Amino acid sequence: MLTRADLNALPEYVPGRTVPGAIKLASNEVPYGPLPGVADAIAEAAGSSHRYPDMAVVALREALAERLGVAPDRVATGCGSVALAEHLVGATCHEGDEVLFSWRSFEAYPIIAATAAATAVRVPNRADHGHDLDAMAAAITDRTRLVLVCNPNNPTGTSLRRDELAAFLDAVPGDVLVVLDEAYREFVTDPDVPDGLAAFGDRPNVVVLRTLSKAWGLAGLRIGYLAAQPAVAGAVRKVITPFSTNGLAQAAALAALKADEEMRRRAALIVAERERVESSLRAWWPEVPPTQANFVWLPLADRATEFAAACDAAGVIVRAFAGDGVRVTIGTPDENDIFLTAAEKFLAG
Numbered sequence: 001m002l003t004r005a006d007l008n009a010l011p012e013y014v015p016g017r018t019v020p021g022a023i024k025l026a027s028n029e030v031p032y033g034p035l036p037g038v039a040d041a042i043a044e045a046a047g048s049s050h051r052y053p054d055m056a057v058v059a060l061r062e063a064l065a066e067r068l069g070v071a072p073d074r075v076a077t078g079c080g081s082v083a084l085a086e087h088l089v090g091a092t093c094h095e096g097d098e099v100l101f102s103w104r105s106f107e108a109y110p111i112i113a114a115t116a117a118a119t120a121v122r123v124p125n126r127a128d129h130g131h132d133l134d135a136m137a138a139a140i141t142d143r144t145r146l147v148l149v150c151n152p153n154n155p156t157g158t159s160l161r162r163d164e165l166a167a168f169l170d171a172v173p174g175d176v177l178v179v180l181d182e183a184y185r186e187f188v189t190d191p192d193v194p195d196g197l198a199a200f201g202d203r204p205n206v207v208v209l210r211t212l213s214k215a216w217g218l219a220g221l222r223i224g225y226l227a228a229q230p231a232v233a234g235a236v237r238k239v240i241t242p243f244s245t246n247g248l249a250q251a252a253a254l255a256a257l258k259a260d261e262e263m264r265r266r267a268a269l270i271v272a273e274r275e276r277v278e279s280s281l282r283a284w285w286p287e288v289p290p291t292q293a294n295f296v297w298l299p300l301a302d303r304a305t306e307f308a309a310a311c312d313a314a315g316v317i318v319r320a321f322a323g324d325g326v327r328v329t330i331g332t333p334d335e336n337d338i339f340l341t342a343a344e345k346f347l348a349g
């Protein structure tokens, strides 16, 4: 056999489906198009496509560092934050070391652990669909190298509060890296859900992972970033695929960051719609957990696939996790209305 036998058992990453003409509420994208200035910046950068991009990503790392209030040597960028998560596993794990995370969570986690031949340790979510931090702390062993904490959690939307996260971080040994995956940070409105960098960024073993794919509208360009202590960020920059933050992505990200007011305005529109969708759904399915992200979770168990099929028939693509639940991205008000009509028919009809 030419490739590793253990990969045979590994499921492939399943992206949200795109169906021409259908409303896509399956990938947690923001529906409003690129931020102002982004398309022009890409067009300009396209003229230099025959050149390699700045491998050190200096201008963008400086812009991110300034925004985050950290030194640029604490920042690394990558081909989406998912690639950075993969690099973090590569920078911490030898074969057989353990990567710990809550489950169900972001479906790339088991895949990135397996890519590095690390062992994925899944700690079941609590009955309220949130991370069970006590059980996660108890599951740490001598082999644990990396813990992934997804806040808010994809796909359940649940969030961890400042105090419980602080207590968890206190319980984690100092030689285990904890990644706070905050892909949906810009949609968080609950003041008790901490900004991981502001609250815990001074801890040597904490990494904060964020993305420009969601609120910043750059999913198609693949760009994410992390902030960590200089030694950790430096190790990640070493294992990164050279030039993987491409030139168009760097230019687009710089332009997007300048449009932060508009980003915030759009995120607020999503938050307002989130509240409407969440409360409508809860009237028909009371188990819908509170969400701080740009999606809602319907814990429909063995009706999940059937629900997604009913949405499909109404022209709305949602994300079903068979036997568990359905994740639905918040779209424009019109898109949400069409989804809610289909949901009501299924849940209340």
Ligand SMILES: Cc1ncc(COP(=O)(O)O)c(C=O)c1O
Pocket (backbone or CB within 6 Å): 027, 028, 079, 080, 081, 082, 083, 106, 150, 153, 154, 181, 183, 210, 211, 212, 213, 219, 222, 223, 224
């Ligand atoms: C929790 C979480 N982390 C990371 C990512 C990866 O995002 P990207 O690679 O586009 O930055 C996603 C995307 O869905 C996510 O939900």
